[in-house]
Every structure is written in C-alpha cells, then in structure tokens.
C-alpha cells in the first residue's frame with residue numbers, strides 16, 4: 187500500500203476524500219499521525235497545541251467510535267476569532283463547540299470558548315479508531331475566543347452553537363468527560379503513553395455536542411457560559 191501518511195496529506199491538500207486505510211492498531215494510527223505531521227513541519231507549519239477528540243457521548247455516537255483520542259494543532263489551522271475560513275479547501279467540513287485551555291509548563295493558565303472545524307479525509311466521514319487517529323483526529327481548523335482566568339468550576343457551563351444567529355446545538359461542559367479538566371488530565375496521560383508531552387500551548391478539550399455541517403456563507407458562533415464567545419465565517 188502507498189504510504190498512508192502521504193495519502194492522508196494529499197487528501198487534505200486536494201480536498202479529495204480517500205477510502206479508509208483499515209489500519210489495525212491504535213499505535214499504528216499514532217505512528218501515521220506522527221509521519222503526517224512531519225510532512226507539515228517540513229512545509230514550515232508550527233505546532234501550536236493539541237486537541238482531544240471523542241470526549242463526549244454525543245461525539246462518540248455521531249461517529250461510532252468510543253475511545254478518547256488526541257491530535258495536533260498547527261499554526262496553519264488557526265483562524266482568528268471573528269475571522270473567515272474558505273470551506274472550499276475542505277471535503278465535508280463540520281463545526282463543533284469546544285472549550286480551549288492554554289497550557290504553560292503542564293498547568294492550565296487560561297480558558298476560552300472555541301470552535302473546531304473538523305473534516306475527515308475519509309469518504310462519507312466514516313472511519314475506525316486507528317484510521318481517525320492517523321488522520322490527525324479529523325482536525326482541520328479552529329478558532330479560540332478571548333482567554334479568561336480559569337473560573338472555579340468549569341464542570342457544568344452551558345454551551346450554545348449558533349449558525350446565522352440560530353441555536354443549532356445546546357449542551358454543557360459536563361458532557362466532556364464530566365469536566366473538561368478531565369479531558370486535559372486524561373489527554374496528558376494518553377499523549378505521554380504515545381511519547382508526546384502535552385505541556386504547553388492550546389488544548390481543545392473535545393466537543394460538548396455533535397458537530398454540524400458547515401456551508402459556505404455560514405456565520406458560526408459558540409457561547410460558553412462565563413467564557414464568552416468564539417466566532418468565524420465560512421466563505
């Protein structure tokens with residue numbers, strides 16, 4: 187078989203879906219993710235953080251995979267808050283509301299509302315656990331709202347996802363493993379088992395609700411109680 191990392195990289199670059207890879211193990215998935223990211227570092231992209239995936243039941247049910255996963259965020263994926271993103275670059279983009287942590291020396295120093303744009307490189311957005319890990323956990327783009335000092339409790343904050351001013355998803359940060367800080371703790375341990383130190387930069391804790399298809403022209407905003415908003419426009 188052709189190099190799986192090259193297939194995934196080209197699928198993303200050409201916005202053209204590929205068949206599932208049918209990788210066999212989680213370790214194999216992370217090894218392919220590493221090689222995929224190496225191609226991006228070679229093109230000059232920089233690591234700016236990490237993302238957790240499938241930390242809520244709504245997300246697990248949506249894609250039929252029941253295990254927490256992690257991926258990497260690069261500078262090329264970041265869209266400024268209120269900025270625009272050309273969705274023609276993607277295959278079948280979806281958007282989801284997230285909580286972002288700012289990590290410094292292994293501690294959470296700030297927290298923000300965030301949006302993640304996911305885009306599976308696999309046809310029909312269908313994949314197995316090892317395959318979605320290899321695909322950098324469907325990561326495509328993200329936006330982080332204003333950073334806030336960490337409030338005392340972040341385990342039950344209301345979350346709204348709006349498209350063109352209409353609420354399309356409602357949830358709570360409680361959906362994220364009971365508390366988004368657990369996604370951080372579990373994520374640090376999971377990443378360490380795969381040789382990755384998740385101590386500095388941005389960390390997306392995983393979506394609180396199912397993801398919603400993102401069409402050109404849509405104005406997307408998330409509101410997280412006590413944490414403010416994050417928004418982007420799809421071009």
Ligand code: OOG
Nearest residue numbers: 239240245323324392393
């Ligand atoms: C996998 C990525 C999951 C999340 O927040 O749960 C994720 C997918 O749904 O394609 O980013």
Ligand code: MG
Nearest residue numbers: 282302392393
């Ligand atoms: Mg996500």
